[in-house]
Amino acid sequence: MKYDVIIVGAGVSGSFIAQDLAVKGVRVLVIEAGRSFTRDTYPRKEIDANAQLYWGGGVELNSSATLALLRPKVVGGGSIVNQALMDRFDHIALDSWRSQSGAGLFSEAAMAPWYEAAENELIIQDIPESTRNGNAEIFAEGFKACGFTCKPLSRAQSGCKFEEGNDCIECLSGCRIDSKQSTPVTVLRRALRAGCHLASECEVQQVKHTDENVVVSGVTRLGRNFSFEARKLVLAGGAIGNSRLLLNSNFQRKLPYLGKGFYTHPQYMVMGLYDREINAHKGPLQSYKSYDAGFRLKGFKLENVFAPPVAISMLVPNSGVGHLAKMKQITKMACIEVAVRDTNAGRIRVNGSGRAVIYKELNGLDRERKAHGMKAIHDIFSATGAREIVPGRLGIGLHLMGGLAIGSSQKSSVVGHDFKLHQHKNIYAADSSIFPNAPGINPSLTIMALSKLAASVMLKEL
Ligand SMILES: Cc1cc2nc3c(=O)[nH]c(=O)nc-3n(C[C@H](O)[C@H](O)[C@H](O)COP(=O)(O)OP(=O)(O)OC[C@H]3O[C@@H](n4cnc5c(N)ncnc54)[C@H](O)[C@@H]3O)c2cc1C
Numbered sequence: 001m002k003y004d005v006i007i008v009g010a011g012v013s014g015s016f017i018a019q020d021l022a023v024k025g026v027r028v029l030v031i032e033a034g035r036s037f038t039r040d041t042y043p044r045k046e047i048d049a050n051a052q053l054y055w056g057g058g059v060e061l062n063s064s065a066t067l068a069l070l071r072p073k074v075v076g077g078g079s080i081v082n083q084a085l086m087d088r089f090d091h092i093a094l095d096s097w098r099s100q101s102g103a104g105l106f107s108e109a110a111m112a113p114w115y116e117a118a119e120n121e122l123i124i125q126d127i128p129e130s131t132r133n134g135n136a137e138i139f140a141e142g143f144k145a146c147g148f149t150c151k152p153l154s155r156a157q158s159g160c161k162f163e164e165g166n167d168c169i170e171c172l173s174g175c176r177i178d179s180k181q182s183t184p185v186t187v188l189r190r191a192l193r194a195g196c197h198l199a200s201e202c203e204v205q206q207v208k209h210t211d212e213n214v215v216v217s218g219v220t221r222l223g224r225n226f227s228f229e230a231r232k233l234v235l236a237g238g239a240i241g242n243s244r245l246l247l248n249s250n251f252q253r254k255l256p257y258l259g260k261g262f263y264t265h266p267q268y269m270v271m272g273l274y275d276r277e278i279n280a281h282k283g284p285l286q287s288y289k290s291y292d293a294g295f296r297l298k299g300f301k302l303e304n305v306f307a308p309p310v311a312i313s314m315l316v317p318n319s320g321v322g323h324l325a326k327m328k329q330i331t332k333m334a335c336i337e338v339a340v341r342d343t344n345a346g347r348i349r350v351n352g353s354g355r356a357v358i359y360k361e362l363n364g365l366d367r368e369r370k371a372h373g374m375k376a377i378h379d380i381f382s383a384t385g386a387r388e389i390v391p392g393r394l395g396i397g398l399h400l401m402g403g404l405a406i407g408s409s410q411k412s413s414v415v416g417h418d419f420k421l422h423q424h425k426n427i428y429a430a431d432s433s434i435f436p437n438a439p440g441i442n443p444s445l446t447i448m449a450l451s452k453l454a455a456s457v458m459l460k461e462l
Pocket of ligand 1: 008009010013031032033034071072073075076077078079083084085086087172202204205236237238239241245398399400431433444447
């Protein structure tokens, strides 16, 4: 079958574009390297979930092994494993995008209708204050004591049944009650109902492009080769996925900026140990976000987070008995992380066997931003009676952005303002890979908004 459009990646962007095209009768095929799960089949153990829902068996590392990169590999992509926090970009993020990319689209007024359209696809709720757990209480009390400002979070969820004892920490491995508004229970489901085809466990390895069509080829999990053809291609494999695919297909000759401009909002979790039970794993995983103008100007934010035990054990320093002694106190741990709005662009390359190699470090300004955040966390834990403060021993990259930056010049960008690759009129991208720099704000809602806009551009052409 010849498709009108092939979409590589069934994550956030791929699913949104698939829906908007399929409901208008466009013949769409979505190809996804990861598996398809339902609420009844998500892996039940944290360690199995890491292996089955992420590339690299759980984590990939940057070249200096200082940053653990979490890259989803599953139908639904990041929407399955993420925290579903929904934020519009502020003028600080949009102004810097506009000045770097030259795209007039990046203003609060121009983006508003696309944000609204994306929000209308999901149920978004504020986390009720009555359900906050011990970790959230420390976050809120500490902010108050230190004179910082925080705010309740908005999350894409449809009722998490906390009153029945549900603990949202589990849904980092897929929501078992379909409350989290992941794409398989929202837009991707609607796309499939409208006739969109989905090929899961199929990794695309090569793209070929002519003036008339696009051919993608790759291999299934069982090792069988496949090839599909369409009039148009959407790259929705995320920052590393898109860069890797195009680099392996030799697009860098025409697109010299490919793989450059890679950002991650490096995050550093810090545990506070208390004499009382905190039970940070209970109820809603996160209830508050920092909303402090001073933090924003200094280029960081604080998050009210926690993680399941395997992840915490990787972050807690020491080994052997010392490590065990800390882990035994897991229910007395609170946790806050600093997320840096990073300025030092990293680079995605591929090695001889086609695997992605990630060069990404902090520069002096990024380290300063991190230090400001660490100081604020220290102050919050001290003000709320922590007996020990334990910084995690590894940075984490969850917001993987760039590699196919949007812009007007071929020297400093890969995708044009019309969401097409420069000089490739049939290949589009609107996912996290087109971010021109790090916004310092949760990216999903903006990916959804840009994907809806890109789909409308494609519909006009189709
Ligand atoms: C633990 C965690 C928590 C997060 N929390 C939040 C949050 O609360 N709020 C927020 O806004 N953001 C959050 N994020 C980030 C957010 O999930 C991502 O920014 C978002 O998913 C990126 O969307 P995307 O469409 O660009 O790519 P993805 O959603 O990552 O989808 C890309 C898909 O493409 C597939 N793919 C890649 N290459 C190929 C190939 N060659 N062939 C076939 N398939 C391929 C991948 O397997 C993947 O499924 C979080 C991320 C993580 C990991």
